[in-house]
Amino acid sequence: MYIGDSSEPDFAARLCGIAETTRFGRHEASDAVQVFRAEDVRELLRDRRLWSTRDISELVARLPIEVRPVYTRLCEFLGLWPAFSDGPYNRRIRAHLITGLAGAAADEVRAALRRDLSALLAGRVGTRFDWIADVSVPYAHLVLARSIGVSIDEARRVTELGERIMRSIASTGIDVERAEQALAASKEMRDWLEHAIGVGGSRFISAVADIWRDIDSGPQAATAALAQVVTGSYQPLIGVMGALVEIIDADHLRSLPIPVIREEAIRLATPFRYVSRFTRCPMTIGDHELGADGRVMLLLATANVDPSAVPEPLEVRDRPKRANLAFGAGPHYCPGAAVARMAIDIVLEQLRGSGHVFAIGKVTREPEFSVLQYYSIVGELTEASVAAP
Numbered sequence: 230m231y232i233g234d235s236s237e238p239d240f241a242a243r244l245c246g247i248a249e250t251t252r253f254g255r256h257e258a259s260d261a262v263q264v265f266r267a268e269d270v271r272e273l274l275r276d277r278r279l280w281s282t283r284d285i286s287e288l289v290a291r292l293p294i295e296v297r298p299v300y301t302r303l304c305e306f307l308g309l310w311p312a313f314s315d316g317p318y319n320r321r322i323r324a325h326l327i328t329g330l331a332g333a334a335a336d337e338v339r340a341a342l343r344r345d346l347s348a349l350l351a352g353r354v355g356t357r358f359d360w361i362a363d364v365s366v367p368y369a370h371l372v373l374a375r376s377i378g379v380s381i382d383e384a385r386r387v388t389e390l391g392e393r394i395m396r397s398i399a400s401t402g403i404d405v406e407r408a409e410q411a412l413a414a415s416k417e418m419r420d421w422l423e424h425a426i427g428v429g430g431s432r433f434i435s436a437v438a439d440i441w442r443d444i445d446s447g448p449q450a451a452t453a454a455l456a457q458v459v460t461g462s463y464q465p466l467i468g469v470m471g472a473l474v475e476i477i478d479a480d481h482l483r484s485l486p487i488p489v490i491r492e493e494a495i496r497l498a499t500p501f502r503y504v505s506r507f508t509r510c511p512m513t514i515g516d517h518e519l520g521a522d523g524r525v526m527l528l529l530a531t532a533n534v535d536p537s538a539v540p541e542p543l544e545v546r547d548r549p550k551r552a553n554l555a556f557g558a559g560p561h562y563c564p565g566a567a568v569a570r571m572a573i574d575i576v577l578e579q580l581r582g583s584g585h586v587f588a589i590g591k592v593t594r595e596p597e598f599s600v601l602q603y604y605s606i607v608g609e610l611t612e613a614s615v616a617a618p
């Protein structure tokens with residue numbers, strides 16, 4: 230089923246309408262079964278018959294012979310990413326990442342990010358600027374830098390490499406040049422990581438160094454773990470930053486606690502609009518029968534505005550935290566959720582503390598569905614009475 234043009238202003242209402250009227254669908258281009266409602270999505274995220282690992286042998290066998298080696302290498306690298314792996318390997322890598330990110334939302338990181346954000350907003354009141362390019366992008370680099378303990382220049386560098394890898398994953402059809410660029414970027418990321426491990430430093434880099442030295446994982450797995458953290462944190466954070474100024478107004482800031490507003494902004498943004506899973510054995514979903522290695526799309530974005538699970542889903546309200554599926558659920562639940570929540574809380578505190586809201590002039594969004602992406606949000610910070618009662 231076609232989900233619609235995600236750059237349209239009424240797209241959220243459209244997602245809500247889909248969840249209301251439709252339980253399952255078929256995505257024609259990929260032949261995936263789509264799952265739209267919250268209860269089904271939550272259940273299938275924990276279903277052991279579904280895995281994130283994809284058997285690539287058949288996929289590669291269908292490609293022209295001359296492009297198979299480059300795609301095999303790319304798929305092997307992607308298969309090492311936590312989000313595309315399962316079982317003991319995934320659990321081992323996750324354990325290291327969770328250790329590495331344990332202090333990433335600590336008080337001193339929060340304090341440093343508060344200063345960073347104040348500096349980014351200084352002198353902007355009453356001037357027109359782009360909330361995405363001028364604030365959200367540098368802020369996302371700073372969040373990454375502070376939470377993994379590297380310099381801002383290094384955070385920019387690894388993000389740029391991560392984006393180059395993502396461009397190849399996002400391209401549909403065979404594009405050997407992009408696949409080669411992705412492999413070259415992964416090699417540069419590996420070299421960067423080797424150097425960072427050699428120099429030593431943060432808790433996060435030490436945790437990734439443990440993956441690097443682990444005989445069962447190794448340097449490629451460590452690079453894949455870093456690539457996942459970089460790409461998994463950067464775009465979605467910018468997406469929530471954008472959604473936040475589109476959704477949150479002075480009334481919300483005045484009347485609701487910050488954690489409630491943050492959770493609602495993340496729920497309504499749901500930057501990763503779906504996650505893919507593959508069947509490990511034949512199974513039936515709704516009326517759809519799938520063989521082994523059948524593809525399933527679990528639509529977090531419709532599940533998060535499903536009126537049967539979230540009453541009046543487009544309203545910003547105090548709701549149980551469980552209502553929010555933006556970070557997934559089950560064995561792949563986002564290990565960076567605390568970092569993302571901290572980063573958004575700081576922005577909301579700053580807006581409430583300074584008594585400003587961002588008055589939007591013009592918004593432009595990417596029309597692609599898979600990840601929420603803004604091109605720009607131009608407007609200005611204006612005075613608003615937002616002090617909590």
Ligand code: HEM
Pocket residue numbers: 281311312313319323326330376457458461462465466469495499500501504505555556557558560561562563564565566568569
């Ligand atoms: C608003 C920001 C974020 C959102 C919405 C988000 C969302 C998600 C989702 C939905 C998944 C599960 C994917 C699946 O089930 O296939 C995930 C996994 C992951 N996220 Fe996040 N994420 C965010 C920020 C972060 C940050 C800040 C980090 C790290 C600092 C991070 C690191 C990861 C990693 C490593 C995984 C893979 C875990 C696994 O598959 O075992 N994410 N994220």
